[in-house]
Amino acid sequence: xxxxxxxxxxxxxxxxxxxxxxxxxxxxxxxxxxxxxxxxxxxxxxxxxxxxxxxxxxxxxxxxxxxxxxxxxxxxxxxxxxxxxxxxxxxxxxxxxxxxxxxxxxxxxxxxxxxxxxxxxxxxxxxxxxxxxxxxxxxxxxxxxxxxxxxxxxxxxxxxxxxxxxxxxxxxxxxxxxxxxxxxxxxxxx
Amino acid sequence: xxxxxxxxxxxxxxxxxxxxxxxxxxxxxxxxxxxxxxxxxxxxxxxxxxxxxxxxxxxxxxxxxxxxxxxxxxxxxxxxxxxxxxxxxxxxxxxxxxxxxxxxxxxxxxxxxxxxxxxxxxxxxxxxxxxxxxxxxxxxxxxxxxxxxxxxxxxxxxxxxxxxxxxxxxxxxxxxxxxxxxxxxxxxxxxxxx
Numbered sequence: 001x002x003x004x005x006x007x008x009x010x011x012x013x014x015x016x017x018x019x020x021x022x023x024x025x026x027x028x029x030x031x032x033x034x035x036x037x038x039x040x041x042x043x044x045x046x047x048x049x050x051x052x053x054x055x056x057x058x059x060x061x062x063x064x065x066x067x068x069x070x071x072x073x074x075x076x077x078x079x080x081x082x083x084x085x086x087x088x089x090x091x092x093x094x095x096x097x098x099x100x101x102x103x104x105x106x107x108x109x110x111x112x113x114x115x116x117x118x119x120x121x122x123x124x125x126x127x128x129x130x131x132x133x134x135x136x137x138x139x140x141x142x143x144x145x146x147x148x149x150x151x152x153x154x155x156x157x158x159x160x161x162x163x164x165x166x167x168x169x170x171x172x173x174x175x176x177x178x179x180x181x182x183x184x185x186x187x188x189x190x
Numbered sequence: 191x192x193x194x195x196x197x198x199x200x201x202x203x204x205x206x207x208x209x210x211x212x213x214x215x216x217x218x219x220x221x222x223x224x225x226x227x228x229x230x231x232x233x234x235x236x237x238x239x240x241x242x243x244x245x246x247x248x249x250x251x252x253x254x255x256x257x258x259x260x261x262x263x264x265x266x267x268x269x270x271x272x273x274x275x276x277x278x279x280x281x282x283x284x285x286x287x288x289x290x291x292x293x294x295x296x297x298x299x300x301x302x303x304x305x306x307x308x309x310x311x312x313x314x315x316x317x318x319x320x321x322x323x324x325x326x327x328x329x330x331x332x333x334x335x336x337x338x339x340x341x342x343x344x345x346x347x348x349x350x351x352x353x354x355x356x357x358x359x360x361x362x363x364x365x366x367x368x369x370x371x372x373x374x375x376x377x378x379x380x381x382x383x384x
Contacts, residue, residue, distance in 0.1 A: 018364060019364045020219070021214075021215050021216075021218040021219035021364070021367070022215055022219075022289075022293075023215065024214040024215045024217075024218055025212075025213075025214050025215065025298055028211070028214060070270060070273075070274060071270070072292070073266050073269055073270050073273065073292040073295055074263065074266040074267065074270060077262055077266050077295050077296065078259070078262065078263065078266075081258075081259055081262055082259075110262075110296075111296045111298050111301060112296070113215045113293045113296040113297075115296075116292070116293060116295065116296050117289060117293060120289060120292055121289065124289075165376045165377075165379060165380055166372070166376050169211060169372070169375055170372040170373065170375045170376035170379070171372065172372070173368045173369070173371050173372030173375065174368065174369050174372040174373070176368040176372075177364075177365040177366070177367070177368030177369035177372065178365065178369075180364045180365040180367075180368055181360070181365040183364075184363065184364070184365065
């Protein structure tokens with residue numbers, strides 16, 4: 001039951017992009033076409049879950065015992081950066097097909113604040129490892145959902161006659177605002 | 191490069207938010223009021239300035255292959271400095287900015303300037319560049335925060351302009367952030383063309 005609450009809350013109610021504003025850069029950057037959006041969502045899911053597990057273990061077995069919690073930011077970002085590199089190298093060798101699909105998005109993920117954000121939130125909310133993993137997966141799903149929905153809307157935007165000044169990013173942001181408004185409808189669900 | 195031009199570019203011509211569209215997460219996340227926007231802007235400015243100076247100082251020592259991780263460590267150290275001092279001296283602001291303080295590390299502007307500018311230029315130019323970008327960022331955040339605060343709760347910098355009951359709460363909440371930023375970018379595009 002607890003897991004279901006975590007999932008619904010992370011995917012809909014507190015959607016990571018549309019209500020918490022984490023990962024807005026890739027949300028705006030790679031949402032021009034649905035196919036790239038799906039690729040990015042896949043890559044983020046993969047790295048987010050791995051990063052959450054690794055950073056959780058680091059917090060539990062290194063930062064807490066030695067009482068060096070203030071090194072959290074530095075150690076987490078280093079772990080994430082090297083993890084992304086590692087994933088890239090391994091994928092290239094083990095599964096070239098998957099690497100082809102996710103490859104271009106992987107380097108971008110280091111500076112995706114959703115990854116670091118979820119890692120820190122998992123610690124702040126005092127989840128155990130299993131809850132942390134569920135939290136990471138559902139946040140990744142929430143990210144993917146918002147990204148794919150937004151990409152779908154943006155594909156249509158190209159065909160619509162918008163006022164000249166609003167073309168491009170401004171209208172995309174306004175559409176994102178309306179999408180965020182739609183997600184506000186979920187508040188109170190949990 | 192002319193240092194004055196170097197300094198002024200961050201405000202309009204290459205404003206990190208309105209033109210370069212970098213650092214969107216804190217831009218949208220913390221600007222529910224003008225004070226929060228300004229606080230976040232100044233914290234980022236400090237990190238930008240210090241990171242640019244240090245990166246520019248050590249640029250010849252760092253091998254090319256490991257430069258990105260090294261930049262990240264430099265940035266993360268200054269973010270920790272900001273985080274700890276803010277927690278000590280401005281606990282209120284620290285609480286309302288919350289998660290977005292450690293997230294300055296992954297703010298694309300900071301790494302972007304270190305990589306695109308500080309790693310190629312001398313210390314003085316890099317410092318000015320960092321300051322310019324940081325202040326441009328703070329300006330954009332403060333404007334965005336002030337507009338959202340005004341429309342949402344009838345206040346600017348906590349000074350009441352019209353009764354709160356007439357405010358449109360939507361603008362303080364998430365959708366307002368996207369919509370106000372969209373219009374601000376449209377306006378800045380217009381000004382730039384004129």
